[in-house]
Amino acid sequence: MWRASLTCIVLVFAAVLPVRAQLGPAQPCTNHALTQLAEYFKAEVGEIANRCLAETNTPSDLEMKRALYRRQLLEMLGLWPLPERTDLQPVVTGRIEHDGIVIETLHFQALPRLYCTANLYLPAELGRPAPAILYLSGHWRQTTNGVSFGNKTAYQYNGLLFARNGYVCLVLDTLQLGEIQGVHTGTRDLGLWWWNSRGYTPAGVEAWFGIRALDYLCSRPEIDTNRLGVTGHSGGGAYSWTVTALDDRVKAAAPLAGMADLHSHVIDGVLDRHCDCNFFINIYRWDFPQLAALAAPRPVLIGATDNDPIFRLDSTLRIYQKVRRIYELCGAQDKLGLVIAPGPHMETPELQLAVLRWFNKFLKQDAAESVLDTPKPLPRERLRVFDRLPADALNTNVTDLFAPLRPPRQKPIEQLRTDLRRNVFAGWPDEHVIPLELQPVTNVVREGVRLRIFNFTSQHHTQLRLYMLDPPQVQQPERVVLEVLDAPDWRHWLSAAGSDFANELREELACVSQAVTTNNRFATLKMQLAQTNVAFAYFAPRGIGRTAWTTDEQTLTKIRRRFMLLGQTLDGMRVWDIRRAIQAIIQLNPGKQCTIELRACRHMAVNALYAALFEPAVKQLELSNLPSSHMDGPDYLNVLKVTDISRVAEVVATNLDSKQQAK
Numbered sequence: 001m002w003r004a005s006l007t008c009i010v011l012v013f014a015a016v017l018p019v020r021a022q023l024g025p026a027q028p029c030t031n032h033a034l035t036q037l038a039e040y041f042k043a044e045v046g047e048i049a050n051r052c053l054a055e056t057n058t059p060s061d062l063e064m065k066r067a068l069y070r071r072q073l074l075e076m077l078g079l080w081p082l083p084e085r086t087d088l089q090p091v092v093t094g095r096i097e098h099d100g101i102v103i104e105t106l107h108f109q110a111l112p113r114l115y116c117t118a119n120l121y122l123p124a125e126l127g128r129p130a131p132a133i134l135y136l137s138g139h140w141r142q143t144t145n146g147v148s149f150g151n152k153t154a155y156q157y158n159g160l161l162f163a164r165n166g167y168v169c170l171v172l173d174t175l176q177l178g179e180i181q182g183v184h185t186g187t188r189d190l191g192l193w194w195w196n197s198r199g200y201t202p203a204g205v206e207a208w209f210g211i212r213a214l215d216y217l218c219s220r221p222e223i224d225t226n227r228l229g230v231t232g233h234s235g236g237g238a239y240s241w242t243v244t245a246l247d248d249r250v251k252a253a254a255p256l257a258g259m260a261d262l263h264s265h266v267i268d269g270v271l272d273r274h275c276d277c278n279f280f281i282n283i284y285r286w287d288f289p290q291l292a293a294l295a296a297p298r299p300v301l302i303g304a305t306d307n308d309p310i311f312r313l314d315s316t317l318r319i320y321q322k323v324r325r326i327y328e329l330c331g332a333q334d335k336l337g338l339v340i341a342p343g344p345h346m347e348t349p350e351l352q353l354a355v356l357r358w359f360n361k362f363l364k365q366d367a368a369e370s371v372l373d374t375p376k377p378l379p380r381e382r383l384r385v386f387d388r389l390p391a392d393a394l395n396t397n398v399t400d401l402f403a404p405l406r407p408p409r410q411k412p413i414e415q416l417r418t419d420l421r422r423n424v425f426a427g428w429p430d431e432h433v434i435p436l437e438l439q440p441v442t443n444v445v446r447e448g449v450r451l452r453i454f455n456f457t458s459q460h461h462t463q464l465r466l467y468m469l470d471p472p473q474v475q476q477p478e479r480v481v482l483e484v485l486d487a488p489d490w491r492h493w494l495s496a497a498g499s500d501f502a503n504e505l506r507e508e509l510a511c512v513s514q515a516v517t518t519n520n521r522f523a524t525l526k527m528q529l530a531q532t533n534v535a536f537a538y539f540a541p542r543g544i545g546r547t548a549w550t551t552d553e554q555t556l557t558k559i560r561r562r563f564m565l566l567g568q569t570l571d572g573m574r575v576w577d578i579r580r581a582i583q584a585i586i587q588l589n590p591g592k593q594c595t596i597e598l599r600a601c602r603h604m605a606v607n608a609l610y611a612a613l614f615e616p617a618v619k620q621l622e623l624s625n626l627p628s629s630h631m632d633g634p635d636y637l638n639v640l641k642v643t644d645i646s647r648v649a650e651v652v653a654t655n656l657d658s659k660q661q662a663k
Contacts, residue, residue, distance in 0.1 A: 033547045037559070040461040044566050045262045052287035053322055059330050062296065069294060073245060076280035077204035078402045086112055088216055093385050099375035100124045101163045105385045110212040111401055113394045117150050117179045117385040118213065121159035121169040122222060129224040131363040132168040132217045134250075135159065136210060136232030136239040139184075139275065141177055142380055151177040153380035155236075158352070160374040165356060166364070168223050172213050174235065175205050176277070179386050180395040184275040187561055193635040195276065196569055200403035202277040203242065206235075208402075210243035218249070226251065227363045231355055233257055233347040234310070237303075238278050245294035252362040253295060254355040256303035256347055257311040262287045264315035266562045273310055283426050283637050285567040289322035296323070297332030299362040303351045305343040313340065335362075405631075405640060408647040413655050416643060417614060424639045427568030428576050429459055436584055441465070445472045454588070458580040459573070462542055466584050470535035477535040479595045480585050484578055485538060486604035490545040537585060541577035541607070543570060564637070571607055571634035578611035586617055595619045603627065603634045606645055610636075612652050619656065 056062050074080040086109070094105040104120040123130065140154040150173040162169035176184035184202045186192030195201065210230070218225045229252045232240045237258020244253040265271040280286075292300075302323075304316040320338050327336040337358060341350035349372075356370045394401060411419065421428070434457060441453040450472040458464050470477055483489075543549055543559075550556055563570045582596055597620035600608035605623035612618040627633030629644050 033543075033549050036461050036463070036547070037543075037549055040459070041266050041562055041566070043460050044568075045266050048262055048285050048566065049287050051285075052290050053293055053326065056293070056326060057329070062293070062326060062329065066294065069290065070246060072284045072286075073242075073280065073291060073294070076201075076283060076286075077207055077242070078199050078201060078281065079204050079208060079246075083111055083208060083402075085212070085215065088212065088219070090216060090219070094382075096378065096382060097124065098378060101160060101375060103159070103378070103383070105383060107385050108212065108216050110209055111394075113390075113392045114398060114401060115178075115180055115390060115393050115395060116209050116213065117152065117173045119152050119156065119159060119171045119383050119385075120220075121156075121163040121171070123163050123166060123168075126168075126222055129222060130166055130168050131227035131229065131359070132170065132220075132223040133162045133229045133231060133359065134210065134213050134217065134243070135162070135169055135171045136206075136230065136236035136243070137172060137174055137177070138232060138234035138236040139174075139177060148177065148179050148181055149380045149384045150179045153383045156377050156380075156383060157374060158231075158347075160377070161352065161356065161372070162359075164371050164374050165360070167229075167359070168217070168220070170213055170217055172209060174239075174277075175202055175209065175395060175398065176275070178395070179384065180389055180393045182395045182398055184277040186276050187564065188272075188274075188276060188557070191557075193560070193569075194631045194640075195399070195403075196281065196564060196635040196637050197630040197640045198399065198403040198405065199281050199638040199641050200399050201279060201281055202275070202398075203238070203280055204402055205398055206239045206277055207242045207246060210239055211247055214243070214247055214249050225249070229253065229359045229363050231256065231359075233351075234345065235275065235277060237311075241292060241295075244298070244300065245291050248298075250295075250298065252299040252301075252359055254301040254303060254358050256351055256355070257305065257308055257316075257345060259288050259292060259319055260311050260315040261289065261318055262565065263318070264312050265565055268312065268315075269558075270310055270312060270315075271561055271565060272558050279565060281637055282565060282567040283423060285426060289319050292319055292323045293326045296326045297330035297335055299335040299337075299358070301337040301339060301355060301358040303339045303341070303354060305341050305346060305348060305351070307343060308345045310345045316340075403640075408640075408643040410647075411643070411651075413613070413651050416648070416651055419642045420610075420613075420639070423642055424636050425572055425575070427563075427566060427572065427637075434459060436580065436587055438584055438587060448472070454584065456580065456584045458542065458577045462577070464539070464542065464577060464581070465546060466581055467538040468535055468585075468588070469537075471533075474533055474535070476589045477594070478533045479597065480535045480537055480589075481597045481599060482537045482539060482581065482585065484581075484598060484600040484604050484608045485540040485544060486600070486602055487544050487548070489601060489604075490540050537581075539578070539581040541574035541581075541604075543574075567637065569635050569637055571603065572636045574604070574634075575607045575610045575614075575636075578608055579615055582611065582615045582617055597622065599623070601625055606630075606633045609645065609648055609652060613648060613655075621652070621656075 088108040090108040092104050092106045096103040102122045102124050107115050107117045110116050135158050137151040137155050140151045142149045142151055142153045152171040152173045155171050159169045159171045175182040186195045217223050228249050230240045230243050230250050231254040233256040237255040240253055240255035241259050244250045260270050302320050306313050324336055327333045339354040341348045360366045437457040439455045443452050450470055452468040454466045455463055560570050596617045598608045598612055598618055599622045601624040605626045612621055630639050
């Protein structure tokens, strides 16, 4: 237990994570709660989408903000400050001559011991340095008997096609599906929510792979470094956008089926099928056209198919329209193209031909007809780079390279609040903008105890409920003990209220499917209320109790990832909810200095701790089974780059002590 009195704090951190309670089937209130949640997501998406590029109205606007936007993108990818461009240590492990095309199998190190495997396709006879294409691979697993040949081998046609048409083409493996396999699906499939807390995304790794691949291409004498292009399909299309946005060496790009806007991800649900490698840690609350606009005014061809369920056509058209406005401002509308081919989620021949023509136009200034015939593909075994994987490779544990854990720095409380508000809780609403709209629901007295129930607005489309138990003769208590309920606690707290309040709590009883019974807790509560000028309040943040959305872990994962993409996390917004409950208690006691004590358990105790950091009315804390770190506790975006639970506990304790001494 972590107990904070007015003058002292004692911490006992939980040794292990508590077992999640089994809550049983979905409660009757779920449908209404899900409707409210859907409206919330719709409003948040609309706000971000309306703001996207709205302040860019002249060419100078974009140029003035380009450096800022690029730095924000680097930060959200976990690449700020940029990693050191260490020696690539390139090694060509094989060379194949194949019908007028030379194919090299090679590897280089994006960082020391972080290996990139690739195939380089070159025309056999090059009279002078040629333009080069970086082809970024999508999610296409190529394994046999547990041996990965790298997803590059699935895209050898692209390398052969570009080489046949006079280009040098580097086809690059990804982190997840290369010969040395890492992870792309931490939050989607593996429950690695601490990725959010550390500010880690594999999208940053893939961007760094692409930038270092350009470094490698620039080191080759066969290549004209002023004529570099980038393309790829699906995941490769996503990385094409990011590399183009970050690196001006890309002179033309053709991302295919690699970007969807927030509406498509969050409202239409395409997020559920996408790896974490598609997403940055969205602390600056971007919509995706803002990333795409960083390519302007360089030539970019946006490619899609008309029946793609993963990158939907309507989303592609919305992105194109927003980015087209930026190109028009730059007087470069002829450098933005759009090609739509019939078909599903596939790199169709129509798309490949359009891409080839695009690069011919802008990298070769050549309108000659493209050659579509290519040599017969090679067996993928021949394109493998390693016979034996390097023992020192860090690819499977790359998080420590891009989001290292560092001891939290000591900061004054005001600086800590500022840093958290800007870099962690940027998804909170503006302070004091949304009225609480306190609405009384119930006011009854039983056995010398008064029960009052209030609804209040935490945020748009987020109405929550506060329960107050106090002596009926006391209008404004001197102290309010606020118990913040998590899912397990919600099932049991009503037993403290006693069966006499059963009728008033019928809706809550239906939600938790548990009878209220008089017990010793209620007797103790009545005694406390009779002897002291104190009130007890109970509150469950969003997604718990009567606002529960689901008890299915897969569905909850989908909901949490939507919050994540909006520049929030579910628990980060629960911190806001607790703050609003505290503000509601203060509003119920106007003109009186009211001391508030917070009580919470497990992960909710962390949320209560952070709420106390921001709410000066909190004078006491009693927190049980508090995790020692966000590596185990609730996830907030980027929080481990700013602080950790133990450090916040120290700051809050010091703050409470100083307030007591000031009295």
